[in-house]
Amino acid sequence: HCVGIIGAPFSKGQQRDGVQRGADLIRAAGLVQKLKGQGCVVKDYGNLTFEDIPNDEPVGRLKTPRAVGRANELLAGAVQKIKSDGNTCVMLGGDHSLAIGSISGHAASRHELSVLWVDAHADINTPLTTPTGNIHGQPLSYLIHELHSKIPIIPNFSWIKPCVAAKDIVYIGLRDVDPEEHYILKHLGIKTFSMTEVDRLGIAKVMEQTCDHMFSKVKKPIHLSFDIDALDPSVSPATGTPAAGGLTYREGIYITEHICQTGLLSAVDMVEVNPKQGKTEEEIKSTVNAAVDLLLGCFGRVREG
Ligand SMILES: N[C@@]1(C(=O)O)CN(C[C@@H]2CCCCN2)C[C@@H]1CCC[B-](O)(O)O
Ligand SMILES: [Mn+2]
Numbered sequence: 001h002c003v004g005i006i007g008a009p010f011s012k013g014q015q016r017d018g019v020q021r022g023a024d025l026i027r028a029a030g031l032v033q034k035l036k037g038q039g040c041v042v043k044d045y046g047n048l049t050f051e052d053i054p055n056d057e058p059v060g061r062l063k064t065p066r067a068v069g070r071a072n073e074l075l076a077g078a079v080q081k082i083k084s085d086g087n088t089c090v091m092l093g094g095d096h097s098l099a100i101g102s103i104s105g106h107a108a109s110r111h112e113l114s115v116l117w118v119d120a121h122a123d124i125n126t127p128l129t130t131p132t133g134n135i136h137g138q139p140l141s142y143l144i145h146e147l148h149s150k151i152p153i154i155p156n157f158s159w160i161k162p163c164v165a166a167k168d169i170v171y172i173g174l175r176d177v178d179p180e181e182h183y184i185l186k187h188l189g190i191k192t193f194s195m196t197e198v199d200r201l202g203i204a205k206v207m208e209q210t211c212d213h214m215f216s217k218v219k220k221p222i223h224l225s226f227d228i229d230a231l232d233p234s235v236s237p238a239t240g241t242p243a244a245g246g247l248t249y250r251e252g253i254y255i256t257e258h259i260c261q262t263g264l265l266s267a268v269d270m271v272e273v274n275p276k277q278g279k280t281e282e283e284i285k286s287t288v289n290a291a292v293d294l295l296l297g298c299f300g301r302v303r304e305g
């Protein structure tokens with residue numbers, strides 16, 4: 001596997017300080033060395049630098065929209081470069097608003113994508129449905145063709161072009177979805193495996209049906225967007241919006257091992273690790289180590305040795 005890593009120390013898609021430190025914590029836990037140790041060729045493209053944007057007043061309910069739009073424009077360019085260099089891209093967040101840039105940059109290089117969104121949340125609120133104004137709860141709404149008409153003009157967002165079809169999205173891990181998001185998921189017929197389905201089917205069947213859905217027509221490159229809060233808070237407590245009843249460590253690893261086996265993984269986001277949300281060093285370590293192990297599973301690590 002040829003892996004290109006980009007760090008996006010960004011937190012303005014939400015209100016909790018600390019998530020900008022996720023990338024460097026994941027690196028400090030040995031991601032690069034461990035990927036090399038399992039035979040990957042790794043290029044670390046470093047961290048993006050996000051200039052401060054003064055007077056970034058709310059637009060409607062949206063908080064710090066100019067910073068979010070600009071940060072994602074920079075990220076999109078970086079991801080496109082990493083892809084053009086022939087790598088599988090690893091984007092280390094930062095909050096989940098960064099999926100706007102990551103998926104946009106990926107789509108700019110590999111037009112048709114399948115998106116696997118592993119998350120306690122749907123992150124599909126529009127600017128008009130968001131209950132919080134936090135853009136980390138909205139990234140997919142800017143990217144989906146079928147929602148384009150629902151997106152108003154937002155400063156620093158004009159570069160964004162919808163690039164994903166609703167039929168090409170699969171969710172795993174949902175358990176904290178707003179009513180408006182639920183309506184959107186149903187209305188667009190988006191494939192979802194909530195924690196109920198994970199319990200009912202078991203993770204092996206979930207992955208089998210996820211792949212059946214993604215490969216039902218043409219096999220496309222996979223963009224895996226992994227929000228660490230998909231895992232149960234007992235495994236990954238150091239995150240901004242924890243929700244009870246999440247994926248076990250083993251289920252998370254099974255997901256990434258299975259996606260690796262498809263040979264179609266083209267980009268992966270690992271977001272929402274926030275050390276300031278951990279009550280102890282142990283909680284931070286557990287969260288960071290889970291993120292590292294999930295990424296190692298994406299690139300060939302298997303538990304049988
Ligand atoms: N839908 C949300 C939004 O703010 O839009 C509201 N929700 C918080 C709220 C807490 C109380 C019970 C109902 N949910 C967080 C979510 C965004 C998560 C972003 B992610 O990147 O962490 O997934
Ligand atoms: Mn989440």
Ligand SMILES: [Mn+2]
Nearest residue numbers: 096119123227
């Ligand atoms: Mn998320």
Ligand SMILES: [Mn+2]
Nearest residue numbers: 136240241272
């Ligand atoms: Mn979050």
